[in-house]
Amino acid sequence: MDNRIEIRDLKKRYGTFELNCSLNVCPGQITGLIGPNGAGKSTTFKALLGLIRPDGGAVKLFGKDVSALTASDRERLGVVLSDSGFSGYLTIKDIVPVMNSLYCQFDKSYFLERCRDFELPLDKKIKDFSTGMKAKLKVLSAISHNAGLLVLDEPTAGLDVVARDHVLGLLRDYMEMNEENAILISSHIATDLEGLCDDLYMICKGKVVLHEDTDVLLGSYGILKMDEEQFARMDKQYVVKTVKESYGYCCLTSEKQFYLENYPGMVVENADIDGVIMCMIRGE
């Protein structure tokens, strides 16, 4: 079966910034895209959605080049963008007939039912919604038309913990609707991705610097902390990145068990996504 998303050597240049990235999203998977601000996440999303023209490489959705997607192909796609959505001058009541006309499989009753569950006002202009209400509406719009793929750029940005939980709950519901559904999601909130994603791509300065299953990342990766003497003596074959600190060295390893077993005096911590990002950006 075709990958839901296939990006191969995507290139886009803006001044001195150059994006060069490859990634895949398979059916049934939730893939996370992480990285610091300005790393190229939004540019990747825009290229994927056909909003910008790449300078090189191939971008495919549902096995088809993104520039060749028809309107009916796009019906299989649900999109959330952090800085864009339906016109703020419309209400939910206005959106319903628009969605109904655009999407053959728009589930109006599900959409309205969930709007009521989340207490989203049907008659209020979207521009007067709170950040949480806007985020819920965006995700609800994306999942209410039987899309096979969701592309979500920072869907939880600016949300409090309760609103985030609601949004993540919607995404889990979406994955349960069909076992071949897939999601590509970016977020600055590492814990959201840790609990949701099957695999993670880390992008930095326009390049993919890490791709790993989330379970492997959280289970096998670790942060090692040591003084200069320990650093000089240690076996560095499983060290991914090294960061010079005031107390000595901090290393990201892909095999924390190896160091736990062979270096009893060394501080070995479990790696979380934030820790990995820090080491990958600052490390050498």
Add this chain to the structure above:
Amino acid sequence: MKGLLIKDYKLMKNQKGYFIVLFLLCVVFAAREGGESFCVGFITYVCSLFCISTISYDEFDNGNAFLFTLPFTRAQYALEKYGFGLLTGILAWAVGTLIASVAWGLRNPQTELLTQWLPQCLMLLAADWVLLSLLIPFQLKFGAEKGRIVLLIVLGVLFAAIFAGGYVLQLLNVKLGDSFDFVSALEKAGFTAAVLIIGAVAMVISALISRGIVEKKEF
């Protein structure tokens, strides 16, 4: 395309008060002696301009980025703006013509409505199509703010060229009226039809240009 038309209609519906005022103004203009043509032109052009403002609504708050992920092609988006402009323009024109025709009929009971008054109204409709043909590509290419400035410059240059041309013809002692004698020889209906065809052709050419503009845009 239907979804886009509904979206624009819903945006227009938010301006109910504005359209009621427009309608009342139209009645006032029609009630004035000699204000019938202005009444038709005014309501038609102002309503058509709303089509242009839907492009601004789409752009507002980076809305285009999300809008262009929805299931329609860029060509459909460009064409929808012309469709919406035509629909609003024709509807407003019909309302304006109806009001003004009543006023005209009451004031000129001896004249033929069909041969003397209606051709004027149809030419105003054709002029509306030409106006839309000029405005939509500029708005799509340059956006709300820049579009207005660029259009003003283009219209300024156009008027300056017409004025300069007239001045040159005057210097050369050419009488413009002579050149257009053939027009008066044509039947009024034929001339009106020709003007409407020119308006329609302008719309088609403009739509093709707009499609190219939208297809090249990045968001």
